[in-house]
Amino acid sequence: MDSGQYPVRVDAVLDPGPSRWLWLVKWLLVLPHVFLLAFLWAAYLVLSVVALVAIVITGRYPRGIFEFNVGVMRWSWRVSYYAYSALGTDRYPPFSLWERADYPAHLHVEYPARLSRGLALVKWWLLAIPHYLVLAIFTGSAWTVAANGDADGAQTAGGVGLLGFLVFVAAVVLLFTGRYPSGVFDLVIGLNRWMLRVGAYTGLMTDEYPPFRLDQGGTDPGTRSMHPSSSGETVGVADAQPTSPGTASSPPTPDPSPRWGVGRIIGIVVGSLLALGAIGALVSAAVLAAADEDLRDDGYFTTPRVEVQSPGYAIVSEKAELDDSDGLIDVLRDLLGELKVEATASPGDSVFVGIARTSDVRAYLDQVAHSVVTDVADDDSSVKTRFVEGGAPRMAPGEAGFWVASSEGGGTQSITGAPSEGDWTLVVMKADASSPVVTRVALGATAPVVDDLAGILLLSGLVSGLLAAAILAASLVRRHRHDDVPAAERDPAAGP
Template sequence: MTSTTYPPREARQHYPVHVDATLDSGLNRWLWLVKWLLALPHYVVLLFLWMAFAVLSVVAFFAILITGRYPRAIFDFNVGVLRWTWRVAYYAYGTLGTDRYPPFTLAEVPDYPAHFDVDYPERLSRGLVLVKWWLLAIPHYLVVGIFLGGGWYAADQATSSDTSFADGTGLIGLLVLVAAVVLLFTGRYPQPVFDLVLGLNRWVLRVAAYAALMTDVYPPFRLDQGGDDPGLEFSTGARPTSPAGALAVTDAPASPAPPAGMRPSRPWTAGRIVALVAGCAVLLLSAALGTAGVAAALVDGAGRDDAGFVGGQERAFATETYALTSQTFTIHLDGAAGLTPESLVGDARVEVSGNGQDSLFVGVAETRDVAEYLSSFKHAQVVDFQGVDGDVVPVYRVTGTGAPELPPASLDVWAAKASGPGDLSLIWPVEEGDWTVVVMNADGSDRVAADVAVAATVPWLGEAAVGLLVAAAVLLVAALATLLLTLRSVEAGGAR
C-alpha cells in the first residue's frame, strides 16, 4: 500500500469538507464476509461518540447563535467523530476499500487510506444556523436518503403498499455488494464501482458536515467521483499525487500561523474522550430525570381532579357478550420495607357511564374468583387498544358460552362493587393480590355497553417530582462541570 501524506487544513481551499481515499491493492477475497464482526468494537465506541456528538452539536448551535463562532474544541471533536465513522465505513460495508483495521482515534492518521477533514470556519452566520440543518438541507436529505436506503422506503411508500424492497439497502449498499461479489470471484475491486461509491460517500459526508453546522457553504449537487477530492487544491496552485493517486505534499511551503481563534485545540486523548462522553451521558440522564420530574409535578398539580384522583380518561367499550373484563393487574410488594399498596397507589376509582336506560354493575374481585364465575358464560376481555381512523378502540378476546345463572351483585366475591342506572363510581382501597375489574348489565343480560374511566390517588407523586428534580439538578451540575473542565483542558492546548 502506498503511504499517503494528507495535507494540512491551512493548505486547502475550495469546498471546506474534504473526503479522500485510496483503494488498497490485493484485497482479501473472503475477509469482507466477517468484517461486520470485526468492526463490532468500533460500532460500540461510535454509539457513545455519536451520543456525545449530538449533545455537543446542540451546544455548538447555541454558541454559533450567540457568538457566531463554533467552539474549536467541540469542532475538532465532532470532526473526529465523522472522521472515525468514515474510516470504519471505508473498512466495512460503506466501501470495503481496505483490509487495514481502522485506528481507534479521532485524529487524522496520514498513512491510513481513508481521510476526512473540515476547514475550521472563522465565523458562521447566526441566521443560517436556525434553518440550514433542517430546512435548507431538505433537498440533500432526499438525495442522501436514496444513497443510504431511507429514500427508497419513502418513494416506495408513496407508490406502493409493498415495502419488501424498501426495507433493504440504499444505492451505496447495493454497489458495495456488487463490488464484494466481484472481489470474491476475481480478487479485484472494480475501479469504476470504487470511484462511484467514493463519490456517493463524499456527497453524504458533505451533507453531514453541513447539517452539523460545521460550514455555511452549501453542499454542491455534484457527484465528485474518485478517491481524490476534486474540490481540493493547494495554496501553491499545484496538486501533486503519489503514484497510486494518493494525495501527497512535497516540499510544500510552511503555512502561516492561523489566527488565534483558529488555532487547533489540544489533541483529544482517550482520557478526555471518555470524560466528555461520560459528561454527555450524565447530561442526557439529567435531562430525562428533569423531564420526568416536571411531568410528575404538572400531573400532581394540574392533573388531579377535585377528589385528588389522577387519570380518569374515559374510553367507550361495547360487547355482544354478557360481561366485559379487564386484564389481570397484579400488586405484589414481596415484603418491600415501608411499601404498601396504600402508599403506592392509594385508592383506585372506576367510573362507569351507561346509556341512561340500563342498570349497570361494576365490581373488583380477585382474579381466581372472577375466572370461576365467568367460566360458566360468554364474556369478553379487553386485551389491547389499537388506532382506527384516528381513534383508539379496544381489542377483545371472547371466550365461554351460555348465559350467567346468577346476576353479578348476588355474589359475595367482590372487594368493591356498585350497581344501578346512570353513572356509577366505585372507590376501592387497593390491596395486594391479583385483581380483575368486571362490568356487566345488572340483570346479567347480554350486550354490555359502557364508558369506563379508571383513576388513582397516587400519593407519592409530589414527592417523586421533587426527588426527580433534585436528582436532575445534581446531575446537571456534575455534567456541566465535567464538560467544561474537559473542553477547557482541550482549548488550553490551542491557546498557547
Template sequence: MRPSPVRLTARPDEPGRWLWLVKWLLLIPHYIVLAVLWVAFVALTLVAYVAVLLTGRYPAGIHEFNVGVLRWTWRVGYYGYAALGTDRYPPFTLDDVPDYPARIEADRPERLPRWLPLVAWLFAVPHLVIVGLLTGGGWPDRDGGGGSLIGFLVLVVGIVLLATGRYPRGLFNLVVGINRWAVRTVAYVALLTDRYPPFRLDQGGAEPVPQPPPPTPSGPAAGEPVPPRTSGRTAGRVVSIVAGVLLLVAGLGAAAGGVTALAVHASRDSAGFVSSDELSLSTATAAVTVEGIEIHPLRLPGRDRTALDAVRIRIDAGNSPMFVGVGPESAIDAWLAGTAHDEVTGVYEDSSDVTTQRSAGAVRAIDRPAAQSFWLASATGTGTLDLRWTPGDGRFAMVLTNADGTTGVTAGATVGAKVPALRPLGNGLIGGGVVAILVALLLIYVGAVGLAGGPGGGRRPVPPAPGPAPENVGPPTVVTRG
C-alpha cells in the same frame, strides 16, 4: 504508524451565520437519493461478502460504488448537520471531487481473508457501540429516537455561528474526528478494508501523517524537549464528553418525570384521586371485565404497601340496577368459565371508547353476581355506584354486570387512584435532574475544551532544557620576552 487505507479529510471553511437553519430543506434531494443509494450499498455489501468468502477478492466495481456512497454521504454531512463545515452545496456524484472541502479516499485491498466476512461484524462490535454513542441512536429520547453527541456539538456550532459568524476550530477538529471514526468503522464492516480501525480519535481536517521511526538514542539529547504523553489525556476527555452526554439524557429524563409527577398531583380531585375520563362500556353478553390487573408491593422505609393507596371505580348505572366488583382473577375466570363476556383490551387515546375481546362461551345470564364470596370490594344499585378498594399484592379483575345477571350491559365507568408521595417524588426527580444536567454540562465543557486544541488539548510548549554553562575561562596569559 502506517497510513490509513480509508482516509477522510475536510478543509476548514467559513460557513455563513444563517444558512444552516434551512440546510435541511436544501438537502432534501440529496436525502432522497442517499436513501436509495444506501439500500444498494447494503445489498451490494452482502454480494461482496459472498464474493470474499468464495474468492478472497472484493469486486472492484462494488468497491468503487460503496466508497462513492460513503464519499457522497460525507459531503452531504459536511455541508449539513454532521459538521456544518461549508456552505458549498455538495455535488450529485459518487466520484471524488478534489476541490470540494470534504473528501474520502479508500485503497482497495488486493486480497482479503476468506474468513473475514464471518467475523468482521463481530470484531466491529466495540467500535459500533462507541460510534452509536457518538453519532446517535445509543440512547432513547422521549419520542423514541436517539440521543447524539455529534448532534449536540453541531448544535453548539450553529449557535456560535449565529452569535459570532465563526466556526470554533477546536469543535471543528472534534466533529471531523468523530466522523472519521464512524467512516472507518463502516468501511471495516463493509469490508472496504481489512485494516481494523484504531481505537483513536484522530482529530482535525487532515489524516494523521505517519512519521518515520526515530533513532533510538540512549536518552534525549541535551537541549531537546521531551514531548509529553497525551493519549491518556485525550481518552479521558472523550470519556468525559460521553459520560456528560449520558448524564445529560438521564437528567433531562428525570426532570421530565418530575414535571409529570407534579402535573398528576395537581390534577387530583377533592378526594385526592387521579381519575380517568368516563369510559363507555357496552356488551350484549352478561358481563364486561377488565382483567390482568397486577398490583405489586412498594417497599419504602418504614412502610410496606402497594404503589396505590386506594382505587375508586365509579359506575353511572342510570335507572337500571347494576353490579360492579373486584376480586382475584383466578376466581372470576372460574366463575365465568363457559359464559361469553367482553374483556376490555384497550382504550382509544383521547376518547371514551374502548376496545373489547369476546371470550368463548354461551351468551347467557350469570348466577347471582352479588352473592359470590370471592369479591374483595363490590357495589350494587342504581344511579352512581362508588366502589372503593384498597389493593393488595396479586393479580385481580373487575366485573361489571346487571344486578340480576341478565345479558345486555350498558354503563359509564370512571377509574381513579390515590398514588402516594407524588409531590415529594416530583420535587426529588426535578432536583436530581437539575443537578445531573449541571454536572453533565460541566463534563461536556471540560472534555470539549480539553480537546479544543487537538490531541494535546492546548498544551503549552515545553521550554528547551538549558545547555551546559560555559567554562569560566580567565584572561589570556601574555608572555613577554626580555
C-alpha cells in the same frame, strides 16, 4: 474563495495489493469500532446541540467541540473506508480521533472564523433537503406501496443504493482478479466525499453550501489545502497541482492543539451520556407534571369508559387476590393510592356497583345467570366475557348486607377505597336485579407515585445536567501547554 473550492477535504489512497478474501470478514473485524462509535456519535449529537446554541448566541463554533466532532467524522470515515463504504484498504483503522498521516484515508475540515446565526437554525434540516434526496440515491432507501389503495395489501421494497452497488461490484472483481477497478474506486470516493461534505455542512461546521458536484478520485480536486496558521487556526489555500486519480496528496497538517487522549474522550462520552439521561429525565418529569395537571378527574387518573354487557343479571370481575405477606398492600397503596370504580347506567335504568369478598359474591350469585369479565377487547372499547348459566337472584343487590362498598342509582355511580388484604370481586347489576345488564365502566386511581416520580426525575435531571456540564467543560477546555504557545507570545522571563 475561488469557485469550486470547499472547506472540507477528503482524501484516500487505494492499497496496491488488497486481499481477495479479507472483505468477507471485515463486518466482524470492525465490531469494536462500531461499538465505540455508537458512544462517540451519541456524544456528537449532544455536542452538536451545544454548538448550535453557541453559534446562535456567539456566531462561533466552540473550538473544542469542533475538534471532537470532526474527529468523530474522521474516525468514522476511516472505518467506512476500511469496511463497506469503500473497501479501499486492508490496514486496520486506528482507534483515534486525530489525523494519522500514515493511514490511507484522511478527512479535514477548515475551522470557521465566524458562522451565521440564522443559517445554523435551518441549514441542517431545511436547506440540506436537496442533498438528502441525492444521498438517498447514493445510500438506498425503503418505501411502501399500497396495492389498490388497500393498506392490507401494502408491500415494502428496499433499495441497495448506488454506493452499495459499486462497492459490491468492486468486491466481486477483487475476489476474482485481485485488483480493485480504478474507475470504480474514483467514483466510490467521489460519492463518499459528497456525503462527508454534506455531513460537515449539516453538522454546522461550515456555512458554505455543498456543491452539487461529484469530485472523483483519491485526491480531493475541489477543496483547498489545509495549513495551520501561527495562531493555531487552520486556513485554506487552493491546490495548485492536483495529483492523478487513485492517489492522494499529502494529508493536511494537523492543528497543533493538544491531542485527544483517552481520558478526554471518555470524559466527553460520559458527559454526553449524562446529558442525554438528564434530557430524558427532564422531559419525563415535564410529561408527568402535564399529565398530573391535565389528566386527573377529581383527583383520579381514570381510564376511558368501556362498554360491559350481559344477557344475565350481573357482570362480575375475576377474583383479585391480595396477599400482604410480602408488604404488597403497602406497595399498592404507595403506587395506586385510592381506587375508584365508576358505572354508568343506560338511559332510564338504575345501576348498582359494589365490591365484596369473593366468597360472599359467589354465595349471592350461586345459580344466578351472570357474565365474568375475562379480558379487554382488541379495540379497547368493550370487554370479553364468559357467560355462566342460571336464573334470577333471590334479592336485589342493595338488600344484601355483605358489600364493603356500594352505590346505586341513575346516571353514573362510583365507589372508592384503598387496596386491602383478601380476595375481592367487583359486581355491576341493575338496581332492581333485572336483566339484561348494559353499562359503561371506568377505573381510576389517585396514583400519588406520579407526583413523587416527577419530583425525583426533575431532581435527577438537574443533578445529571449539572454533572454533565462540569464533565464536558473539563474535557473540552483546551489545556495549553508551554510548548503549544507560539514563541512570540511566551513570557521572556520563562525562558525558551
